[in-house]
Amino acid sequence: MSLSNVALSLLCIPIVLVVAVLSKYYRAGRRPANFPPGPPTLPFIGNITQVPRAKAFLTYAIPAHMQADHGSIIGLKVGAQNLVVLNSYKHVKALFDQRGSIYSSRPRSYVATQLVCPNEIHLLLLGYGPEWRKQRKIVQSLLNVNVVDRLLPIQNAEATQTMYELVQDPAAYYDHIRRYTTAVILASVYGQRGARFDAPNVQALYHAQDQFTEILETGATPPVDAFPFLKLVPEVLAPWKTWAKAVRGDQKALYLRLVRETRERLARGKSTDCYLHLMLQDQEKNAMDDEHVAYLAGNxxxxxxxxxxxxxxxxxxxxxxxxxxxxxxxxxxxxxSPTSDDIDQLPFIKACMDETLRWRPVAAGGVPHMLTRDDTYEGHFLPKGTVLLANTWAIHMDEAEYEQPERFMPERFVDNEFGTRVPVDEDSDDQKNRRTSYGFGAGRRVCPGQRLAKNSLILNMAKIAWGFDLAPPAGAGPVNDDIDTAYTDGFLITPRRFPITITPRSDARKAIIVAEYEAVQPFFKKYED
Structure with a gap:
């Protein structure tokens, strides 16, 4: 063979490799045979251009667009990644609930599981396996009914303080509500007070949570998992890497500091009834280092x-x-004012809670599940590794299930536990194990903290209704409750600050709120340094 032929052969090798790689990615953008229907794909990138950077659940849920053309189960391609969006509770029940052994894992996200939460430290992001089962078992033991209901005195006391704060400074309502949720966790998990919204630990917890939910939203970072070569982009050209590392650093430093502070309090004989004390007692038995304990508490x-x-x-x-x-x-x-002892006698308040969870679900786009082996469903082929999203927003806004779903109508839950147009027959196979809300997830990954959250919600809703009149400020114009414009972006959505007038219903009730606040001060002593 001549030197020219050798040179030509050597030149052909990289060309062939490039063609092979390009051909692979070209085909990867196509929908697999018998995959759920969806919008047309583009070579190489699939449907990436049709996945918005924020509130993607709204795009998937438009009945006249996506669902009218493709049904309530939509197949998308994000580069090589197969993505299926479930817009009906029936699909969620059939796959997540009834086939949980193969639909309970999480996709391995480069940003989430390698940059933000490496080393299998975050329960929410863990794949379905031994480490997940171990951590889940620990959390379930901490959040069983008996243990959670022992937290009612903390929730009562902190709700009482929140009502007092609304009396003293109603304009800061947004911060008072945020302080409440964090204060309950600081007391119950770490055994310490979150007495003010500007307290360092309250601020740090909110900052860590806000950054975590923002970076995990679909579209918030480039599709690295669909195009792995993006991992090689230098950080100077990839600000998302810097952002991810900052989220990791802030979160880790905070959680480890809270563990250290709790240990110091325990050494002084304080905080002995908090969750973290129980975790630390069993730390060696559970074979968990400080970082894993810290993140489990932070969950x-x-x-x-x-x-x-x-x-x-x-x-x-x-x-x-x-x-x-x-x-x-x-x-x-x-x-x-109402206390936790009154909860069972307040069916309309409970209906308000259930309707709020339906009307504006926090995890509106769902948390991704990953299929761990090939499967078929309703004639569709779902390959191993397919990522599935239960689109909570679409499920809760289904006109076939809910009358005027866009309206806030607590009455739908008063005589019907599920709030649906037609009463649910829980004895039928089709309706068995139906959920009131899909905002807490489904299947084996359902949130174990539902009772804790609902106790807080109904208690605060009842106290607010007892103590205050609420109204838009005079001349403020129509109340904006639009999910697109009135709510933040992120994996977990929250109302943006909105104008509201909060006024005690009477001077007598105002005095009672102040007196009840003064009466709970001794309760807080054990959580203070």
């Missing part, structure tokens, strides 16, 4: 979104708020 932080959505709904639908006020007056009278 328990809830958002304040639902309470803020409740306030927004009450000024948008004032007649519903009057009904809530009438119920708490009938049960509690005018001489005391």
């Amino acid at each position: 328990l932080t809830p958002p304040a979104s639902t309470l803020l959505s409740f306030l927004l709904a009450m000024i948008k639908y004032p007649d519903e708020f009057k009904k809530a006020q009438a119920e708490v007056d009938r049960v509690c009278g005018s001489s005391r």
Whole structure:
């Protein structure tokens, strides 16, 4: 062979390799045979241009567009990644609930599981396997009914302080609600107080949570998992890498500091009844280092979104708020505010809670599940590795299931536990194990902290209805409750700050709120340094 032929052969090798790689990515953008239908794909990139950077769940849920053309199960291609969006509770039940053994894993996201939360430290992001089962078992033991209900005194006390704060400074309502949710976690998990919204640990927890939810939203970072070569882009040209590392650094430093502070308090004989104390007692038995313990405790932080959505709904639908006020007056009278002992006697307040969770779900786009082996469903082929999203927003806004789903109508839950047009027959195979809300997830990955969250919600809703009148400010114009413009972007959505007037219903009730706040001060002593 001549030198020219050798040179030509050597030149052909990289050309062939490039062609092979390009051919692979070209084909990867195509929808697999018998995959769920969806919009047309483009070579190489699939449907990437049709996945918005924010609130993608709205695009998937438009009945006249996507669902009318493709049905309630939509197949998309994000580069080589197969993505399926489930827009009906029936699909969620059939796959996540009934086939949980193969639909309970999480996709391995470069940003989430290698940059932000490496080393299998975050329960939410763990794949379905031994480490997930171990951490899930620990959390479930901490959040069983008996243990959670022992936190009611903390929730009562912090809700009482929140009502006092609304009396003293109603304009700062947004911060008071956010302080409440964080203060309950600081007391129950770490055994310490979050007495003010500007307290360092309260601020740090919110900053860490806000950054975490923003960076995890679909479209917030480039599609690295679909195009792995993006991992090689230098950080100077990839600001998302710098952002991810900052989220990792802030979150890790905070959670480890809270563990250290709790250890110091325990050494002084304080905080002995907090969750973290129990975790540290069993740390060696559970074979968990400090970082894993710290993140497991950090997983328990809830958002304040639902309470803020409740306030927004009450000024948008004032007649519903009057009904809530009438119920708490009938049960509690005018001489005391509601407590956790009254919860079972407040069906309309409970209906308001259920409707808020339906009307404005916090995790509106769902949390991704990953299929761990090939499967077929309703004639569709779902390859191993397919990522599936239960589109909570679409499920909760399904006109076939809910009358006027865009309206806030608590009455739908008063006589019907599920709030649907047709009462649910739980004895039928089709309706068995139906969920009131899909905002807490489904299947084996369902949120274990539902009871803790609902106790806080119904208690605060009842106290607000008892103590205050709510209204839009005079001359403020129509109340904006639009999910697209009135709510933040992010994996977990929250109402943006909105104008509202919060006024004590009477001087007598104002005095009772102040007196009840003063009465709970001794309770807080054990959580203070």
